[in-house]
Structure formats: structure tokens, C-alpha cells
Amino acid sequence: MLLDWKNDQETRQWSGNVNEVAMDGHRAWLTGVVTDAKGKILRIAEIDGQPVGLVRTANRPNGDIEVHYTVAPDQRNRGIGSAMVTQFVTEFQISHDKIVLVIKEGNVRSQAIAARLGLSRVHDAGIIPAEMGGDGTTTMWEWKNVA
Numbered sequence: 152m153l154l155d156w157k158n159d160q161e162t163r164q165w166s167g168n169v170n171e172v173a174m175d176g177h178r179a180w181l182t183g184v185v186t187d188a189k190g191k192i193l194r195i196a197e198i199d200g201q202p203v204g205l206v207r208t209a210n211r212p213n214g215d216i217e218v219h220y221t222v223a224p225d226q227r228n229r230g231i232g233s234a235m236v237t238q239f240v241t242e243f244q245i246s247h248d249k250i251v252l253v254i255k256e257g258n259v260r261s262q263a264i265a266a267r268l269g270l271s272r273v274h275d276a277g278i279i280p281a282e283m284g285g286d287g288t289t290t291m292w293e294w295k296n297v298a
């Protein structure tokens with residue numbers, strides 16, 4: 152299921168790496184996340200027992216915490232993404248000063264989620280390289296609390 156969400160066309164479009172992921176690579180990645188000694192968090196959001204989305208963290212060396220999220224392809228644009236990310240950040244008491252979101256230019260729903268968390272687009276995280284499927288122009292932006 153998580154691999155299907157990852158390889159969904161829209162998920163790939165808005166990911167840093169747009170290439171399709173194979174099952175072996177996915178398994179290795181997931182094992183790394185759940186066994187991570189630094190305490191990465193990964194949670195599946197459910198509605199009435201049905202999985203509808205995923206939120207996870209990745210720790211940066213400077214203490215900042217990247218938050219990543221995906222809503223199941225058939226559940227998007229119904230308010231789930233906004234609600235689940237807000238709930239995740241609240242439940243795990245992740246300080247807004249530590250949160251970093253890395254969002255591709257044009258991903259308006261993800262930008263709205265960042266804005267709802269009080270974050271602002273702070274700096275260009277770089278052009279996506281060709282080997283990750285970049286077209287030489289699309290940029291990732293980092294969103295942080297600058298208040």
C-alpha cells in the first residue's frame with residue numbers, strides 16, 4: 152500500500168525524486184525508518200479503520216525536523232492532509248521552530264499546509280537534478296517558522 156502511494160503519479164510529481172521506486176528499495180527504506188536509532192517517527196492516519204495517509208519525520212544534523220506526508224491518492228483534496236499533519240505535529244509536540252518542510256514549487260496544497268502551520272517559504276533548496284527526474288527548472292523550497 153505505501154509503495155502504491157509512493158509510486159502514484161501525483162506523489163512522484165511532487166517528490167524530490169520523481170523516479171519510480173522498486174519493492175526492494177522500498178523495503179530497505181521502510182526498515183531503515185522503523186529501526187532508526189535517532190527516533191524517526193512514521194504514522195499512518197486512518198479514518199474508520201481505513202488508511203488514508205502517512206506522516207513521517209527525518210532528523211537533520213542541526214536538530215531541525217523534516218516532516219513529510221502523503222495522502223492516499225483517492226482521498227486527496229478533502230481536508231485530510233491538512234488535518235493529519237496538524238494533528239501529527241501537535242501529538243508529537245514537534246516545535247514549530249524545528250519544523251522544515253521541503254516543497255516543490257507549484258504544490259499549492261502542500262504550501263497551504265505549511266502556511267497553516269505558520270511557516271514561510273525561506274529559501275531555495277535547489278534545482279532538482281536530472282537523475283532525480285528534474286527538468287532543469289523546477290525548484291524545491293524550504294518552509295520554516297521565521298516569526
Ligand SMILES: CC(C)(COP(=O)(O)OP(=O)(O)OC[C@H]1O[C@@H](n2cnc3c(N)ncnc32)[C@H](O)[C@@H]1OP(=O)(O)O)[C@@H](O)C(=O)NCCC(=O)NCCS
Nearest residue numbers: 162165220221222227228229230231232233259260261263
Ligand atoms: C499534498 C497533500 C498531502 C495534501 O493533502 P490533501 O488532503 O490533498 O489536501 P487538503 O484537502 O488537506 O488541502 C490542503 C490545503 O490546501 C488548500 N488547497 C486545496 N486546493 C487548493 C488550491 N487549488 N489552491 C490553494 N490551496 C488549496 C486547502 O484549502 C487546504 O488548506 P487549509 O487547510 O488551510 O484549508 C496531498 O494532496 C498529497 O498527498 N499529494 C501528493 C504528495 C505530496 O504532494 N506530498 C507533499 C510533498 S511536500
